[in-house]
Amino acid sequence: xxxxxxxxxxxxxxxxxxxxxxxxxxxxxxxxxxxxxxxxxxxxxxxxxxxxxxxxxxxxxxxxxxxxxxxxxxxxxxxxxxxxxxxxxxx
Amino acid sequence: xxxxxxxxxxxxxxxxxxxxxxxxxxxxxxxxxxxxxxxxxxxxxxxxxxxxxxxxxxxxxxxxxxxxxxxxxxxxxxxxxxxxxxxxxxxxxxxxxxxxxxxxxxxxxxxxxxxxxxxxxxxxxxxxxxxxxxxxxxxxxxxxxxxxxxxxxxxxxxxxxxxxxxxxxxxxxxxxxxxxxxxxxxxxxxxxxxxxxxxxxxxxxxxxxxxxxxxxxxxxxxxxxxxxxxxxxxxxxxxxxxxxxxxxxxxxxxxxxxxxxxxxxxxxxxxxxxxxxxxxxxxxxxxxxxxxxxxxxxxxxxxxxxxxxxxxxxxxxxxxxxxxxxxxxxxxxxxxxxxxxxxxxxxxxxxxxxxxxxxxxxxxxxxxxxxxxxxxxxxxxxxxxxxxxxxxxxxxxxxxxxxxxxxxxxxxxxxxxxxxxxxxxxxxxxxxxxxxxxxxxxxxxxxxxxxxxxxxxxxxxxxxxxxxxxxxxxxxxxxxxxxxxxxxxxxxxxxxxxxxxxxxxxxxxxxxxxxxxxxxxxxxxxxxxxxxxxxxxxxxxxxxxxxxxxxxxxxxxxxxxxxxxxxxxxxxxxxxxxxxxxxxxxxxxxxxxxxxxxxxxxxxxxxxxxxxxxxxxxx
Ligand code: SF4
Numbered sequence: 001x002x003x004x005x006x007x008x009x010x011x012x013x014x015x016x017x018x019x020x021x022x023x024x025x026x027x028x029x030x031x032x033x034x035x036x037x038x039x040x041x042x043x044x045x046x047x048x049x050x051x052x053x054x055x056x057x058x059x060x061x062x063x064x065x066x067x068x069x070x071x072x073x074x075x076x077x078x079x080x081x082x083x084x085x086x087x088x089x090x091x
Numbered sequence: 092x093x094x095x096x097x098x099x100x101x102x103x104x105x106x107x108x109x110x111x112x113x114x115x116x117x118x119x120x121x122x123x124x125x126x127x128x129x130x131x132x133x134x135x136x137x138x139x140x141x142x143x144x145x146x147x148x149x150x151x152x153x154x155x156x157x158x159x160x161x162x163x164x165x166x167x168x169x170x171x172x173x174x175x176x177x178x179x180x181x182x183x184x185x186x187x188x189x190x191x192x193x194x195x196x197x198x199x200x201x202x203x204x205x206x207x208x209x210x211x212x213x214x215x216x217x218x219x220x221x222x223x224x225x226x227x228x229x230x231x232x233x234x235x236x237x238x239x240x241x242x243x244x245x246x247x248x249x250x251x252x253x254x255x256x257x258x259x260x261x262x263x264x265x266x267x268x269x270x271x272x273x274x275x276x277x278x279x280x281x282x283x284x285x286x287x288x289x290x291x292x293x294x295x296x297x298x299x300x301x302x303x304x305x306x307x308x309x310x311x312x313x314x315x316x317x318x319x320x321x322x323x324x325x326x327x328x329x330x331x332x333x334x335x336x337x338x339x340x341x342x343x344x345x346x347x348x349x350x351x352x353x354x355x356x357x358x359x360x361x362x363x364x365x366x367x368x369x370x371x372x373x374x375x376x377x378x379x380x381x382x383x384x385x386x387x388x389x390x391x392x393x394x395x396x397x398x399x400x401x402x403x404x405x406x407x408x409x410x411x412x413x414x415x416x417x418x419x420x421x422x423x424x425x426x427x428x429x430x431x432x433x434x435x436x437x438x439x440x441x442x443x444x445x446x447x448x449x450x451x452x453x454x455x456x457x458x459x460x461x462x463x464x465x466x467x468x469x470x471x472x473x474x475x476x477x478x479x480x481x482x483x484x485x486x487x488x489x490x491x492x493x494x495x496x497x498x499x500x501x502x503x504x505x506x507x508x509x510x511x512x513x514x515x516x517x518x519x520x521x522x523x524x525x526x527x528x529x530x531x532x533x534x535x536x537x538x539x540x541x542x543x544x545x546x547x548x549x550x551x552x553x554x555x556x557x558x559x560x561x562x563x564x565x566x567x568x569x570x571x572x573x574x575x576x577x578x579x580x581x582x583x584x585x586x587x588x589x590x591x592x593x594x595x596x597x598x599x600x601x602x603x604x605x606x607x608x609x610x611x612x613x614x615x616x617x618x619x620x621x622x623x624x625x626x627x628x629x630x631x632x633x634x635x636x637x638x639x640x641x642x643x644x645x646x647x648x649x650x651x652x653x654x655x656x657x658x659x660x661x662x663x664x665x666x667x668x669x670x671x672x673x674x675x676x677x678x679x680x681x682x683x684x685x686x687x688x689x690x691x692x693x694x695x696x697x698x699x700x701x702x703x704x705x706x707x708x709x710x
Contacts, residue, residue: 009339010323013330047323058324059554061343061569066663070568083342086324087550 001026001078003033009086011048011060015041024076030062031072033082061085092116093303094156094614095124099132100198100220102213104287105146105205109220114199120617121699123591124155124199126182127631129171132200133180134634134703139641143175143279144261144286146206152252152292153201155593156614158194159380160302162312163319164595166191166380174278174539176263176440176495177516179639181278181539184590186379187270189250195296207288212253214244215294225290230256232433233268234401240293253291254281255435257483261285262493264440264518265483268432271377271389272402276437277517278539303616311609318601320383328597329376331365332388333406336521337414338364343569344664345526345549348414349469350446351512351519351654354662355414362419363409372425377402384597390425397426397476404428404438410521411442412475416449423472427479434483440495441482443518445475447496450510456503463488509653514541515644524655526664527552527569532579532674535649538635544596546582548575558585560604560621572670576677584628591631630698632682633690637703646688649675 006019024033031054038045050057054072062069063083064076076082097119099112114128122128129151137149151171158165168190174181193201196217203213210225228236237251250270257265258281265281266274284290302308319325327335337360340346346355361367372392378385388403404412408428413419431438445467451457452467459466465474465488481489491499496518500511512519517540524530527549534541543549551557552569561581567574588607589599599607604621611619619627636644651671658666678684683694695704 008342009335010327012339013327014323055555059550059552059557061553063342063663066342066665068568068570068663070566085339085342087553 001028003028003076003078003080003082005033005037005082005084007084011084011086014044014048028076029072030064030069030074030076030082033076034072059087061087092119093301093616095119095199096194096197096300098198099200099202100215101202101204102220102222103205104203104207104211104222104289107222109222119156119615121627122631123588123611123627124158125153125591125593126169126171126184127587127591127627128200129153129169129182130180130631130635130638132202133171133173134638137173139173139638141173143173143178143283146287147204148173148283148286150203150280150283150287151200152193153593154190154194154199155591157592157594157610159191159300160312160614161309161316161381162594162610163316163381163383164379164598165593166382167593167595168193169590169593170267170275170280172278172280172283173642175261175282176279177540179515179539179642179644180635181280182590183275183277183280184544184593185267185269185273185275186382186595187250187273188380189252189269189273189294190593191380192250192294192296194300195298196294197296197298201292203287203289205287210288210290212240212289212291212293215292215296216246216249217295217297228290229259232256233435234433236291237268240291244293246295249293249295251291251293254284255433255483257435258282258285259290260483260485262436262483262485263495263498264437264493265435266437268435272432273379274432274437277439277542279437281435302614304613308610308613311613315598315602315606316381316383319598322601325384325597325600328386329384331369332376332386332403334363334365334368334388334404334409336406337361337409338366342663343526344659344662345522346410346414347521347523349417350415350450350510351523352450352510354659354665356662359414359417359419363413363421363424367421368403371421372403374400379595382595382598384595386597392422392425395422397422399426399429401429402432407521408438408442411439411518412445413442415442415446415521416475417469418472418475420472423475427472427475430476430479434479436479436483439520440518441479443512444492444494444496444499445478447499447511448492451499451503451507456505456507461488461491512652512654514651515648517541519655520544522549523664524651524669525659525667528572528669528674529575529578529582531651531655531669531671532576532678533582535651535671535675536579536678537583538632538639545586546579547586547596548578548582550600551578551582558604561625570664570667572673574677575669575674577681579674579678580681581625583632584625587628587631588624591627626698629682630700633695633698633700634703636684636690637695637700637707640689640707644688646686649688
């Protein structure tokens, strides 16, 4: 199935891309997606995502279809939009 | 003690007496410097009931132990005063180079009292301190004043801090400008300076304070500077400035829209973002003293009616004067913001007041007659530009807008307080408590009224083990109330410490409490621990609170306007509302505040503030 993923802030700069379409297997969870991203952007993604502890090293908000999701077992569905947002900076 | 001159320069403008005084070492040990030291000094000397515009009111400029050191961003300084806008004690920070010069001139603190009998400015060239006539500067904008004084003093290295016409006219949210549009923005310090007939302070210093572990400090500072220069999040700040928030924070609805009534959306925010600014008008980015981040912008608009070649707007400005008013024309907002800088107005309060007036106009609580024919419609960018001068000079409808949201609402009445977005008279900064719940207790209890810089609590949400050094471990999603009272306390303490050192918040993102302790100890020779540092944060928070309590602040004032506790219907914070009472209960318990909002005797004793107990409990 195809899902969409949108990066914000330095993540977007870092990975050099804004919105991506990604083909993932049916039954793909949020956790599975992060492993997939780690494979695609290996050296860069591991600076942000701790592969072993399964946590973001830097603070991040993960939204799926506009809602915050904290559960790595959250099931993605066809057309899901996953959004990764770094913490706010600015004053 | 190293890292300080232990010198306070006192200038009484009434008597024209200029004196040098020693600052007791214990004050540095207990309060470090910057805001914290300034608050202690004001507490000692100023009766809280004094009118902020009276000659008796004090105005303090305070540096810290790392000011003018090799540490990046250490050119900042703090200004401490009783705010005419809120009626409570306010401390406000600014960057640039002015603070460095004050420190290098040989002073930790500049204390100003009294009122000159004609307009004056102060010049400080090391030991040579003079009060000089400023008759010829009256009415000049901040930029004109600065240029004039640099030329007049024939010293290109001198730095100028000044007020614009808004400060001269005692507009409630008038500010101070130093260097190239570095603003001491909040709480109305411009009017306090104006009330003293003081137009500007020129300073140049050629000395260097000795640090305790000079070499080690330098090595450590360079290490931290490099961290700031290379951190991925910071890189964006350098590239796009704080305007990057417009590009990136809209999905969470942290950006307020239409006087805080609508969730943020990209069609409105991206046209105000850092990317567009970079692509269309950025000339170069600008940094303060020794800063490896350089978050500020210099922009140029070559054509059309908004032509300018000047410092560009920050995120807070773009929010208050842009999305809050439904204006997403970057050129118009940049130009209006430039006018605010020139006339000396705080852009957050100005934009918020315009947005509030627009909603009143829409609801017919303000008529065309009352606005003197100005159509205060959403998105009207002409209003944004045209009213700056009127507010600064207290003319026409601008006189009313210059009162700020709280006072405007008190005059309009008719339930307008429900959408008058302020806390204790301070307009709320551009981050929404419905997006990050910790903003709720943070804004409600912030010592100077709603403030995101007295505790950037939201950065500890959605983060794993946010401050382990201060025992803040775990993970706290933004839309939960759990531990938000504790987060608020620690975020506020963090800000008290960095405002005492004095360093920039953005540089402190890369630092831990251990780093801060290291810097202070290496600079001064003190032997602080990370927990002691937290205790100093608690102490200054308590002292600030005691002063405010004596000004009349009570628990009922630790509140948010109804608008911020009403769910948004759309966006990334839809249907979410923080539980303020729940957060405040936790916060009050941790701080040791009583039901009416006053710090308990035992909490004050624990912090070594026995001397202030009588002030509070004998009343
Ligand atoms: S990060 Fe920005 S505000 Fe802070 S010191 Fe550097 S240039 Fe100044």
